[in-house]
Amino acid sequence: MKRRHFLQTTGLATGSLLLPQWTRAAAALAAKDPLAVARKKQLADAALNAATKLGATYADVRIGRYLNQSVSTREQKVEGVSSTESYGAGIRVIAGGAWGFFATNELTPDSIARAAAQAVAIAKANAKIQTEPVVLAPQKGVGETAWRTPIRTNGFAVPLADKVDRLLAANAAALKAGANFVNSQLFLVNEQKYFASTDGSYIDQDIHRIWPTFLATVTDPKTGRFQTRRSISAPSGRGYEYLDADPRHKLAPVGDTTVRYTDSYDLIEDATLAAQQAKAKVSAKSVLAGQYDLVLDPSHLWLTIHESIGHATELDRVLGYEANYAGTSFATLDKWKSGNFQYGHGRVNFFADKTQPGSLGAVGYDDEGVPTKRWPIIKDGILVGYQKTRDQAHIVGQAESDGCSYSQHWSDVQFQRMPNVSLEPGPAPLAPAELIKNVERGVYIIGDGSFSIDQQRYNFQFGGQLFYEIKNGQIAGMLRDVSYQSNTQEFWNSCSAICDRRDYALGGAFNDGKGQPPQISAVSHGSATARFDKVNVINTARRI
Amino acid sequence: MSLLSESEARAILQKTLSFSKADECQVSLSGARAGNLRFARNTVSTSGGSDTLSLAVTSSLGRKSGAATINEFDDASLERAVRSAEELARLSPENPEFMPAIGPQTYLEPQAHFEATAKVTQEDRVRWAAASIGHCKERKLTAAGYLSDSARFSALANSKGLFGYQRRTDIDFSVTTRTEDGRGSGYALADFNDASRLDAGGVTAIAARKALQSREARAIEPGKYTVILEPSAGVTLVNLMLNAMNARLTDEGRSFLSKAGGASRVGEKIVDERVNLWTDPMNAELPGNKWGSDGRAQRRTDWIQGGVVKNVGYTRFWAKQQGRDENAAPPPAFGRSIMGGTDTPLDALIKGVKRGVLVTRLWYIRAVDPQTLLYTGLTRDGTFFVENGEIKFPVKNFRFNESPVIMLNNLEALGRPQRVENSLIPPMVLRDFTFSSLSDAV
Known part of the structure; x- marks a missing residue:
């Protein structure tokens, strides 16, 4: 049977495909017809052999089938359903000491060999101005192997009506609880990736991710003011079972705040609370700017970790490869080599991994065939590690990749992307309510909001979803117009308490952007609730 | 092929x-x-x-x-x-x-x-x-x-x-x-x-x-400064304001153009009268597309004229809902701003500034408050102190918290527009731009 290959319908500008604005339901004709592993191996070998024959000293091929589904609703209407599938292969080679890459959606031995030849030609053209020949850390071939996300229910197999009903039920709950508007979305991703390289690896992986989210808005026509509260769900490396609202994975609210979630999410409960809280925000007290002790929930702290630890310790940034776009990093090699750079307080320990169950970064192998692992980034407050790919290890005198290579799609070249980077919970028993008892003047922040950080990761500013004033160890009501500003090193050295493992939860981003042309990746960051002393809080209210 | x-x-x-x-x-x-x-x-x-x-x-x-x-x-x-x-x-x-x-x-x-x-x-x-x-x-x-x-x-x-x-x-x-x-x-x-x-x-x-020129940057106190935003610095804030000029959000009371009592600022002067902002597919320097995302023909649309909001963007559905002709109501804009300016080159603009900060680029710009269109971000890759019309020395980068609406109300002067990031934007001299903290980033 003749195979159909499809492109994603995410083109922009003039070249974009015209789909109706109000609904984007795209079918994937090949959805029931995935390639067999034996066929993928045959195609991969065609690419690797062609590249080697033309002078490549290394080659890898990624044959990808990418499924994406999203359902968007507002109030009691379905705004759009999108289901896309994309098949194709990307071939990366080293020739003349330079990288070359070419992608094709034609999956025949001939066309994939032609694409390999194009990749070699590009590498050879690039080699003319290459002054740092690519050197790869050794990676022993792993032969033929497979890995899959341990899901219980494949969201793609769940009827569309179930997804629509869940979102509309959440919207109804929010409207009933006082929201004037509510927009909700469910995103599902399934990456079926086959990787092969001239090192002798043939790796078949089946990776799943899910993200339910919404935004509830309350307007006050009398004043013209409006306030919003976004869901505090985390995107997750799980199947559809993540939406089961398993009560075992709820964390009780501190005082009159909100329910928090760990490994399972209650969409309807959170939507109800969101509407009530957005309403309360309209008349909440505007924060008085000044220094406060901050108590940050994992649903908020993940983003501060992402920006100030995760991005700062990406080795490509440190080395200057991202200087033109994402920037460089203050966490320079001399600080790492010194062995005594006090990145944070001694109680602060960060680890990187691509192995945590339920995390967005969890895979068996990265996109250059390196088995995944866990390793320290900050130990007892000291910078001890970075995030590396195979072509970076030798630059810092190391012989091993950390398994951080990723590409968003078969048609994009892989490069260094952030693994999960997480804060170790505190070793001594401590719950958020006990932590707050010791805060005299503080702000308790739940949920992520506005975020911005400079190109070397020193100065940052973060907002949130829910802000509660803490007075003499008690929650003393809701605040609004809150953002905090700090400097990365100062902030992490001001960390004065971290709750224990019982409070540990993952937050994360489905669409972390980096690179030129920009690529997205999904990454989680775990933490327990933590306290930071004397942080500068600004008031963001303005009049126009 | x-x-x-x-x-x-x-x-x-x-x-x-x-x-x-x-x-x-x-x-x-x-x-x-x-x-x-x-x-x-x-x-x-x-x-x-x-x-x-x-x-x-x-x-x-x-x-x-x-x-x-x-x-x-x-x-x-x-x-x-x-x-x-x-x-x-x-x-x-x-x-x-x-x-x-x-x-x-x-x-x-x-x-x-x-x-x-x-x-x-x-x-x-x-x-x-x-x-x-x-x-x-x-x-x-x-x-x-x-x-x-x-x-x-x-x-x-x-x-x-x-x-x-x-x-x-x-x-x-x-x-x-x-x-x-x-x-x-x-x-x-x-x-x-x-x-x-x-x-x-x-x-x-x-x-x-x-x-x-930017080596040996000095730290100056954050605060309100007159700034000269080069086109590469001003383009994102201008486009963000344009993209937010949405009819439905305004009518629903959840836009910076919404007002108390369900009213809106459409038809009102919201920025300095020298601000003119439009989109035009036929501009020879910035040729656009024939049609937008819903297939409707693209035409020149004046969004702000003489500081007054002239148009907001309508989807076809919302135009129908509000009783407007879908071919007359402009589709929502997405970038490709054209902002009017003068013939004054950047150097001459700088000469007219007594005390201020010249900004090459603004970075990591994120929304803080949709009610006021407040954004935060940082200067980057060339920030200089200007005194008596001359660039005196490089300064450390700043974080800003500013709304393009407030910023364009504080307009001092406009220069010659330049194409950057698929928009045509003039350099702008703006007073009282809010720098809220310093950054050590270079």
Whole structure:
């Protein structure tokens, strides 16, 4: 049977495909017809052999089938359903000491060999101005192997009506609880990736991710003011079972705040609370700017970790490869080599991994065939590690990749992307309510909001979803117009308490952007609730 | 072959429509040949190419719709795509905001295709990168840059007789140059439709000069300053304001244009009377597209005229809901701002500033409060203190918290517009721009 290959319908500008604005339901004709592993191996070998024959000293091929589904609703209407599938292969080679890459959606031995030849030609053209020949850390071939996300229910197999009903039920709950508007979305991703390289690896992986989210808005026509509260769900490396609202994975609210979630999410409960809280925000007290002790929930702290630890310790940034776009990093090699750079307080320990169950970064192998692992980034407050790919290890005198290579799609070249980077919970028993008892003047922040950080990761500013004033160890009501500003090193050295493992939860981003042309990746960051002393809080209210 | 002619595209679209059994069918076809080259540490890092052609079919049954995409073009594949879209339409929920397909449109004819860009090769990209790297090496600077080019076409047709075809080329180049000691950084960029206008070495020279001038930056107190925003610094804030000028959000009371009592600021003066902001597909320096995301013809639209909000963007549904003619109500804008200015060059603008800060680039701009359109972000890659009309010394970067609405109310002077990031933006002198903290980043 003749195979159909499809492109994603995410083109922009003039070249974009015209789909109706109000609904984007795209079918994937090949959805029931995935390639067999034996066929993928045959195609991969065609690419690797062609590249080697033309002078490549290394080659890898990624044959990808990418499924994406999203359902968007507002109030009691379905705004759009999108289901896309994309098949194709990307071939990366080293020739003349330079990288070359070419992608094709034609999956025949001939066309994939032609694409390999194009990749070699590009590498050879690039080699003319290459002054740092690519050197790869050794990676022993792993032969033929497979890995899959341990899901219980494949969201793609769940009827569309179930997804629509869940979102509309959440919207109804929010409207009933006082929201004037509510927009909700469910995103599902399934990456079926086959990787092969001239090192002798043939790796078949089946990776799943899910993200339910919404935004509830309350307007006050009398004043013209409006306030919003976004869901505090985390995107997750799980199947559809993540939406089961398993009560075992709820964390009780501190005082009159909100329910928090760990490994399972209650969409309807959170939507109800969101509407009530957005309403309360309209008349909440505007924060008085000044220094406060901050108590940050994992649903908020993940983003501060992402920006100030995760991005700062990406080795490509440190080395200057991202200087033109994402920037460089203050966490320079001399600080790492010194062995005594006090990145944070001694109680602060960060680890990187691509192995945590339920995390967005969890895979068996990265996109250059390196088995995944866990390793320290900050130990007892000291910078001890970075995030590396195979072509970076030798630059810092190391012989091993950390398994951080990723590409968003078969048609994009892989490069260094952030693994999960997480804060170790505190070793001594401590719950958020006990932590707050010791805060005299503080702000308790739940949920992520506005975020911005400079190109070397020193100065940052973060907002949130829910802000509660803490007075003499008690929650003393809701605040609004809150953002905090700090400097990365100062902030992490001001960390004065971290709750224990019982409070540990993952937050994360489905669409972390980096690179030129920009690529997205999904990454989680775990933490327990933590306290930071004397942080500068600004008031963001303005009049126009 | 990804770049089809008008007649080739029309034949595929008509063949596809002929298979339709739905109440309505819309088809669009697009193709692109694109390449890019990235360099850093004064050497090439990654580059790649792609050649793509794809077709999307949207079928409607009553108020239910489904869409399918495909990139094979034999008759059987085209028919299968149509059947799939129809099957999905049957399975989809009814959309209460369904709008019937649009009828034939009279499209303007922007000239956005240039053969010089369509013929760019990998060797050309390497040559441009080499010019940039060479300029930096001579000055003991380190270059990191990105070059991308594309030639595209798109075509659309529907069962109501709509047909359109357009093609365009684009080339974008940007470079960041850093001193070897990491204490100076400069940035410059250029984008054109015609690749023959790209002077990678010239763009790099601007970035290199800024890098060398920005060493030994001094810290000055954050606070309210007069700023000179170069076009590369002002472009994002202007486009964010334009994109937020949305009729539905305004009418629903959740926009910066919403007012107490359900009223809006449309028709009111919201910024300095010298501010004029429009979009125009026929601008020769910034040729646009024939149609927008819903197929309606693109026309010149004045969004702000003499400081007054003249228009907000309407989807077809919202135009109907509000009793407006969908062909008269402009579709929501997405970037491609044209902001009026003067003939004053940047240097002359600087000469008129008694005390202020010259900003090359604003970075990591994120919304803080949609009610006031407050944004935060940072200066980057060339920030200088200006006194008595002269650049005196480089200063450390700042974080800002500012609304483009407040900023454009505090307008002192405008300069000569320049094309940056697919917009035409003048340099702007603005008083009382809010810098809220210092950054150590270079």
